Amino acid sequence: MSREVRTTVKVKIKSVVITSRKRRRLQQITGRDTRIINHYVKTIYHNKDKLGSKHGKKKVNKAKLDHLTLTTSKKTLTPPRPTVRHDLKKRFPRCSQNELQECRENAVAIHHSQQQTMEEPHHTYLQSKLPRTQLAHRKRFVLTCSPNNTIARWWLGIRDSLDSKKNNTTTHAKLWLPLACSPYHEYKLQQGKIKALELIYYPKQREWWVHFILSHSPEKYTSSRPPAVLGIDLGINKRAVTALLTPKGVIQRHEIRFWSDKTRKTMLNQHEQTIAKMQKKLANPAISTNQRQTLLRQLKSFRKKKRAEHRLTDHTYVNKLVKYILSLGKRYDLYVVVGFPINIRKGQFRGNQRPYTRKIVHLWNYRRVIELLKFKLSLQGWEEHRILAIGESWTSSTCSRCGSYHTQRPTQPTFICNTCGYQLNADLNGSKNIAKRLVKYVLQPKYSTIKDLLTGKYFPLRLFRVFTVLSQWL
Numbered sequence: 001m002s003r004e005v006r007t008t009v010k011v012k013i014k015s016v017v018i019t020s021r022k023r024r025r026l027q028q029i030t031g032r033d034t035r036i037i038n039h040y041v042k043t044i045y046h047n048k049d050k051l052g053s054k055h056g057k058k059k060v061n062k063a064k065l066d067h068l069t070l071t072t073s074k075k076t077l078t079p080p081r082p083t084v085r086h087d088l089k090k091r092f093p094r095c096s097q098n099e100l101q102e103c104r105e106n107a108v109a110i111h112h113s114q115q116q117t118m119e120e121p122h123h124t125y126l127q128s129k130l131p132r133t134q135l136a137h138r139k140r141f142v143l144t145c146s147p148n149n150t151i152a153r154w155w156l157g158i159r160d161s162l163d164s165k166k167n168n169t170t171t172h173a174k175l176w177l178p179l180a181c182s183p184y185h186e187y188k189l190q191q192g193k194i195k196a197l198e199l200i201y202y203p204k205q206r207e208w209w210v211h212f213i214l215s216h217s218p219e220k221y222t223s224s225r226p227p228a229v230l231g232i233d234l235g236i237n238k239r240a241v242t243a244l245l246t247p248k249g250v251i252q253r254h255e256i257r258f259w260s261d262k263t264r265k266t267m268l269n270q271h272e273q274t275i276a277k278m279q280k281k282l283a284n285p286a287i288s289t290n291q292r293q294t295l296l297r298q299l300k301s302f303r304k305k306k307r308a309e310h311r312l313t314d315h316t317y318v319n320k321l322v323k324y325i326l327s328l329g330k331r332y333d334l335y336v337v338v339g340f341p342i343n344i345r346k347g348q349f350r351g352n353q354r355p356y357t358r359k360i361v362h363l364w365n366y367r368r369v370i371e372l373l374k375f376k377l378s379l380q381g382w383e384e385h386r387i388l389a390i391g392e393s394w395t396s397s398t399c400s401r402c403g404s405y406h407t408q409r410p411t412q413p414t415f416i417c418n419t420c421g422y423q424l425n426a427d428l429n430g431s432k433n434i435a436k437r438l439v440k441y442v443l444q445p446k447y448s449t450i451k452d453l454l455t456g457k458y459f460p461l462r463l464f465r466v467f468t469v470l471s472q473w474l
């Protein structure tokens with residue numbers, strides 16, 4: 001079974017064009033939801049012992065929670081409960097049963113996450129606004145496209161938001177909200193199936209946003225093609241070097257690639273220089289308080305911009321890599337293995353006499369690159385065990401031809417083996433070794449599983465049986 005992947009698409013509500021009544025309604029809905037969720041969280045906290053499930057697990061029993069909070073007049077399923085201890089229907093009369101249950105789900109999720117992270121869960125009132133997750137399978141909302149509408153192309157209709165009671169009859173008031181949907185958003189929304197949404201208010205910008213939660217269920221990746229392992233050695237100057245190990249050995253000519261990104265390197269240097277200049281100005285004791293505050297504000301916004309730019313370059317570079325991997329996947333039964341530098345930052349402490357190395361090692365964002373690679377491939381239907389991060393220690397100083405440790409690196413890029421005289425690029429040697437290391441792990445098993453260092457998951461060796469063909473190249 002291939003894993004289901006969830007993504008979020010964030011779309012802004014055109015709050016400029018909506019009426020003040022609608023805006024007030026939005027405020028009312030989210031405020032009321034927050035109060036209900038808080039009420040649930042409190043109830044769970046004070047009745048923790050009663051709500052524990054049967055098998056001694058810590059999970060909250062939702063049926064028992066309903067017994068405490070919701071009245072019922074149904075005679076068929078459960079005995080009718082005309083009164084309960086914490087009557088939510090009485091307290092929030094304009095809220096529908098479905099909305100109450102959605103709030104319950106959120107409160108239970110909050111309680112569970114608190115249980116995992118804290119020793120003693122909170123029972124204090126949570127101050128910030130808590131978004132309620134509205135589920136699609138209950139038909140709580142509709143998303144419609146109206147191409148001829150001049151206000152907005154896409155409209156979100158939220159059902160029975162704030163029911164109004166008149167003369168003992170409940171009317172479901174629908175709320176239609178115009179969305180600022182760009183072609184990008186339209187494309188993203190078509191990629192998966194909408195599972196749920198959340199209405200979120202950003203008080204600083206005074207903006208309303210809808211977060212759509214999509215699920216992707218990619219097709220399973222199967223093939224009868226020859227097995228191959230793509231070794232990726234992540235680097236700092238060269239962003240990555242890839243080498244492909246197939247039943248015919250490491251393919252020399254076309255499948256060895258150096259992924260460098262010169263624009264990013266110059267950009268990084270420029271940003272560092274600008275920051276250094278600003279910090280130098282700040283260190284001057286003669287400047288006034290106003291100047292200092294302005295400088296601090298500038299520094300903050302510049303750092304934000306820098307982070308955004310780095311994220312963008314990472315995405316473009318990983319997209320290129322993914323495109324290449326997918327093209328290889330058409331020809332081979334491909335497994336991708338990335339060298340994961342463990343403890344590389346440990347030696348880079350202040351005063352180790354290597355300030356330049358220290359700086360570039362700490363700026364190196366290998367973890368984000370591997371995470372992005374994994375995520376983007378999972379969207380294309382790749383199983384988790386087909387892309388692994390394994391330790392890369394000693395791969396740069398071992399000969400990839402004879403396996404000798406008696407080697408030298410006269411300069412950073414060149415690698416020379418003293419045993420067999422093999423000479424090649426050092427990063428390329430590393431990527432070959434990484435590809436071979438995975439095969440070695442599988443064929444000479446010290447342990448019965450392989451650990452992925454990024455996620456910490458263990459995969460059984462039977463998933464990698466195809467590697468017997470590759471044994472001759474070790």
Ligand SMILES: [Zn+2]
Nearest residue numbers: 399402417420
């Ligand atoms: Zn050698």
